[in-house]
Structures are given as C-alpha cells and as structure tokens.
Amino acid sequence: MKNLSIVFLSTFLSLGLFAQINQIDSQGRKQGKWAKKYERKSVLQYEGQFKDDIPVGKFVYKYPNDRIKAIIIHGENATRSEAYMYHENGKLMSFGIYRNQIKDSVWTHYGPSERLSFKETYVDGKLHGLKTIYYVPEQLQDKRTVIMQTLTYQNDVLDGPTSEFFPDGIKKMDGNYKNNSLDGVVNKYHPNGQKQFVLRFKNQKKHGWWLTYNNQGQEIGRKYFYKGKELKGATLKNHMSKLKQAGKSPNE
Numbered sequence: 001m002k003n004l005s006i007v008f009l010s011t012f013l014s015l016g017l018f019a020q021i022n023q024i025d026s027q028g029r030k031q032g033k034w035a036k037k038y039e040r041k042s043v044l045q046y047e048g049q050f051k052d053d054i055p056v057g058k059f060v061y062k063y064p065n066d067r068i069k070a071i072i073i074h075g076e077n078a079t080r081s082e083a084y085m086y087h088e089n090g091k092l093m094s095f096g097i098y099r100n101q102i103k104d105s106v107w108t109h110y111g112p113s114e115r116l117s118f119k120e121t122y123v124d125g126k127l128h129g130l131k132t133i134y135y136v137p138e139q140l141q142d143k144r145t146v147i148m149q150t151l152t153y154q155n156d157v158l159d160g161p162t163s164e165f166f167p168d169g170i171k172k173m174d175g176n177y178k179n180n181s182l183d184g185v186v187n188k189y190h191p192n193g194q195k196q197f198v199l200r201f202k203n204q205k206k207h208g209w210w211l212t213y214n215n216q217g218q219e220i221g222r223k224y225f226y227k228g229k230e231l232k233g234a235t236l237k238n239h240m241s242k243l244k245q246a247g248k249s250p251n252e
Helices: 002-020 233-246
Strands: 030-037 044-051 054-062 068-074 080-086 092-099 102-110 116-123 126-134 147-154 160-165 171-178 184-189 195-202 208-213 219-226 229-231
Touching: 219 233, 229 233
Parallel strands: none
Antiparallel strands: 030 044, 044 054, 054 068, 068 080, 080 092, 092 102, 102 116, 116 126, 126 147, 147 160, 160 171, 171 184, 184 195, 195 208, 208 219, 219 229
C-alpha cells in the first residue's frame, strides 16, 4: 500500500509539473517552458522555451536512451539559431545555422569517430553553393583532411563545376554539371596526373569525341557520339563530311 502511494504521488507530481508547462495563452500561442516525453518512456524527447509561439533560448533534444541528440540555441529575435547535432555515442555529428527555422550558410558534418565528413552550403533551406566531401582515413590516428570531391549546387540542383581527387590530393576528375547531369567536357586522370579520358556531353547525352590516353599521355583510343549514339564506319565518315561542309566542329 505504501509503494502504491509513492507511485501515485510520483505520478501526481509529474502530471502537476507538466500542467505548469506546455502552456498556451488566450490567443493560442505557446508560452514559457515546453517539453515532450517519448511515448511510454520517462525520457524527454525535447524541452525548451517559447515566447509568443516563437522558440527562444536553448532547446535540447534527446534520443530514447536519454543521450543528447541535438542542441539548438535560438537568438533573441528567433530569426537566427545555432544548431549542434550529435551521434548516439555523444560525438558531434554536425553544426550549422538556421535562419527563420530553415538551414542557412555552411553546415559541417562529422562521422561517429569525430572526423570531418563533408561540408555543404544552404540558402533558404536549399543546397546552394559549394559542397565538399572528404576522405575518412581508415586509421583513427590519421587526422589528415583530404578532399575527395567538390560539387556545386543551385537551389538544390547540381549545377556548376565539380572535381574529384585521389587520396594523395592529385586530381582524379573535373567537369561541370547542368540540371543534375554532367555537361560539356569531362576530364579524368591517371593517378600520376596524366589525362586518362576526355568525355563530352550535350543535353544529358554523350556528344562529340571521347578520347582515351595511357599514363604517358599518348592517345590510345577514340569514339564518336552524336546525340547519345555512337557513330562508326561509313556513317561516321558521312557525318564528318557534312560537318566539314557546314563549317561546324564535331564537338558542337
């Protein structure tokens, strides 16, 4: 009976505590401290403060195991917020800025071992600008920061220069994206820095001469594509003749 009374008192106090928070004013706006528990758990899913329905100050979010999942610190006017996200092992996963509660500026991401994974740029909640992806070394003691790939976004769409690199920093590829597809000339390189392939695209299709080189820089093969279709033999010869008469480049 005594244990039952303790449980009842604990439950009553808990309910009383939550009755004092999660308050809504006469205009239906959240005011003061707010918190939410995971279903069937005593762990808080989040807790923080509101003023006139706007989050202010520090908000803490947790995993079901009670470890911190995220900390978001809202500025006084709530238009700018600093966000820190965490892996379940407690290591920092990412950090960045929210403006008007959507992602903005550069966000930096880390793996569970705390090593830099990638950076990306947002404007009004959309990827816009440079994204840089890094190699994650196999050895924990290897703290080098080596770029694996760079990409350019315009309003969530791949559009602009891109490059890839070997683990030693030598360029592996360079090219350009347009509307999420490679466009124009794409160069790929051997590990010694010599050019390996020259690939050409137009309107999301293979178009123009595709060239292959050995690691000494000598051309060892070529193919020709026109609007995505490879031309060979007499068909290729006739096509080249027409282009020459028209004064056009085969790669146009």
